[in-house]
Amino acid sequence: MRYLAPTTLEDAVHMLAEDPGDCRVLAGGTDLLVRLRSGHAEPDSILDIKRINALREITGEEGGWRIGAAVSGAEMREHEGLCADWPGVVEAASLIGSTQIQGRCTIAGNLCNASPAADSVPAMVAAGAVARIAGPNGTRDVAVEDVPQGPGKTCLEKDEFVASIFLPARPEKSGDAYLRFIPRTEMDIAVVGCAVSLTLSDDGTCTAARVSLGAVAPTVILVPEAAAALEGTKVDDGALEALANACTKAANPIADKRGTVEFRTHVAGVLARRAANIALTRAGG
Amino acid sequence: MSKIHVTTKINGDPVEYLCEPDETLLDVLRDKLGMTGSKEGCGTGDCGACSVTVNGRLVCSCLVLGAEAEGTEIGTIEGMAQGEALHPLQQKFIEHAALQCGICTPGILVAAKSLLENNPDPTEEETRYWLAGNLCRCTGYDKIIRAVLDAAADMREAS
Ligand SMILES: Cc1cc2nc3c(=O)[nH]c(=O)nc-3n(C[C@H](O)[C@H](O)[C@H](O)COP(=O)(O)OP(=O)(O)OC[C@H]3O[C@@H](n4cnc5c(N)ncnc54)[C@H](O)[C@@H]3O)c2cc1C
Ligand code: FES
Ligand code: FES
Numbered sequence: 001m002r003y004l005a006p007t008t009l010e011d012a013v014h015m016l017a018e019d020p021g022d023c024r025v026l027a028g029g030t031d032l033l034v035r036l037r038s039g040h041a042e043p044d045s046i047l048d049i050k051r052i053n054a055l056r057e058i059t060g061e062e063g064g065w066r067i068g069a070a071v072s073g074a075e076m077r078e079h080e081g082l083c084a085d086w087p088g089v090v091e092a093a094s095l096i097g098s099t100q101i102q103g104r105c106t107i108a109g110n111l112c113n114a115s116p117a118a119d120s121v122p123a124m125v126a127a128g129a130v131a132r133i134a135g136p137n138g139t140r141d142v143a144v145e146d147v148p149q150g151p152g153k154t155c156l157e158k159d160e161f162v163a164s165i166f167l168p169a170r171p172e173k174s175g176d177a178y179l180r181f182i183p184r185t186e187m188d189i190a191v192v193g194c195a196v197s198l199t200l201s202d203d204g205t206c207t208a209a210r211v212s213l214g215a216v217a218p219t220v221i222l223v224p225e226a227a228a229a230l231e232g233t234k235v236d237d238g239a240l241e242a243l244a245n246a247c248t249k250a251a252n253p254i255a256d257k258r259g260t261v262e263f264r265t266h267v268a269g270v271l272a273r274r275a276a277n278i279a280l281t282r283a284g285g
Numbered sequence: 286m287s288k289i290h291v292t293t294k295i296n297g298d299p300v301e302y303l304c305e306p307d308e309t310l311l312d313v314l315r316d317k318l319g320m321t322g323s324k325e326g327c328g329t330g331d332c333g334a335c336s337v338t339v340n341g342r343l344v345c346s347c348l349v350l351g352a353e354a355e356g357t358e359i360g361t362i363e364g365m366a367q368g369e370a371l372h373p374l375q376q377k378f379i380e381h382a383a384l385q386c387g388i389c390t391p392g393i394l395v396a397a398k399s400l401l402e403n404n405p406d407p408t409e410e411e412t413r414y415w416l417a418g419n420l421c422r423c424t425g426y427d428k429i430i431r432a433v434l435d436a437a438a439d440m441r442e443a444s
Contacts, residue, residue, distance in 0.1 A: 001307045003289055003306035003307075003352045029349065029350070030330055030348055033309070033347075033350070034329050037328055037347075038329075046350075048350075048353060050353070074342065098333065098418020098419075099343050099416075099418055100344050100345045100396070100418045101330055101418065103339075103343050104342075104349070186414065186417045
C-alpha cells in the first residue's frame, strides 16, 4: 500500500486520477482505518487530504458556510458562526462517536461512507447542503441527498472526491434540529434519525421546510411530503400530526437487532415531531 | 512496501522513525518506540485505551496512521508524570482507587488531562460525556469520575 499526502487540491486531483489501482481518500479515518484493519478494505493507495490547507477551513461564503472536507467534528463545534446559523447540523455532527472520534471524523467522510444511519447526513440534507466534488474535469456541485446511492455507494466517480460541503445562508427566523434514537445514551448507531429545518415569516407562519430521515431506507432520504405538512401552517398540533404521519409513511426500514420495522416506523414520526418543535423554538417561533 | 520516514515530536522530544504505510500510530508507539503505555483494547476506536493527543486533539492512536504523524506534536501517557512527580490526576486515581486491572487507565488519564485543559471546571455530566469513549471493564466508572473531579478541584486551587 502507498500513502499519498498531497498539499494542494490540484495535486490531490492529479494523484487520484493518475492512480492505476484502488485508491481511497483518507479524511478522519474513523471508518476507513477500521475497515483497513479488519481486512474489509485492501486499497493499493491511500490519499490523505488533511495536509491540504484549503480543505481544513470553515469559510464564510455568500452568507453561508463552506466546510472543508478535512474539518473535524470538534472543529465544527468550536466555530461560533457555524453553531449560530446551523445548530442542528453541528449537533448531528457532534453525535458521531466519542471525544476521540470527534477529534478526527469529518461530515464529508460521514457522507462518503454512505451509511444509511450516518448522523450528520440527515441534518445536511434538511439544511439543503451542497457537496462540491472535485475531479479531473474541474468541480461540480451536487445536493447532499443525491450523493448516497445505496449502503456504501455514492454518485462519485473513481477519480472524484468531495472537497467541501456548503451550508447556505440562513434567512431570519430559521432553525434546524437533529434527533436520533439509540438504545444507549452515547456511542451507538442510529436506529432512526430525523432532521428538520424550517423558516418562519414575521407572523410565525412556516414559509419553508425540509425534513430528512436516516436509518429507515437504504440511504438517508429527503421527505418532501413531511415538509409540505409544515409549510403554510403555524406549526401547530395539526401540522405536527401531519408531519409525523408523513414521516411514518415515508419510512421503509429493515428489521434487525436494533429495532423492528414497526418500531422504526413509529419512531420516525415521534422524532420528526420532536425535532420540529426544537427547530421551531430555535427559529424564534 | 517502501517505508515512510516520519519526523515528529512526542511529549516535547523530537523523534524520527520509519514505518509501513499501513502501520498505525499505536503500533509505532508500542512496537517501534517502546512506548507501551498506550494500550490496544479493541483496535476499532471503541475503547479509548490507545488515547493520545495529536496537536492537542484527543484521538484514538489505533485509528491514526504512523505516517500521518509527520510534522505533528504527539502527547502520550509517558509524558504525564514529570520524572518521579505524578500528575495530580495520577495521584487522585491512586487515592480514589480509580483503577483495578489498569488496562484502561493510561487512556483515561490522557483523555481526562485533555478534558481539564479544555474545561478546568467540568460538571459530572460533562466529565462522563467527555470520557464516554473510554471503556473500563473493572471499576464501574464512578471512582474514575470522582478522581477526575477531585483532581480538577485541586488543580483549580493550585493555579
Ligand atoms: C467508535 C466509533 C463510533 C462511531 N460512531 C458514529 C456515530 O455515532 N454516528 C455516525 O454517523 N458515525 C459513527 N462512526 C462512523 C464514522 O466515525 C463516521 O462515519 C465519520 O463521519 C467518518 O468520517 P471520517 O472523516 O473519519 O471518514 P474516513 O474514515 O476518512 O472515510 C470514510 C469513507 O469515505 C471516504 N471519504 C472520506 N472523505 C472523502 C472525501 N472527501 N471524498 C471522497 N471520499 C471520501 C473514504 O475513502 C472512506 O471510504 C463511528 C466510528 C467509530 C470508530
Ligand atoms: S484500541 Fe484504540 S480505541 Fe480501542
Ligand atoms: S481498570 Fe480494568 S478496564 Fe479499567
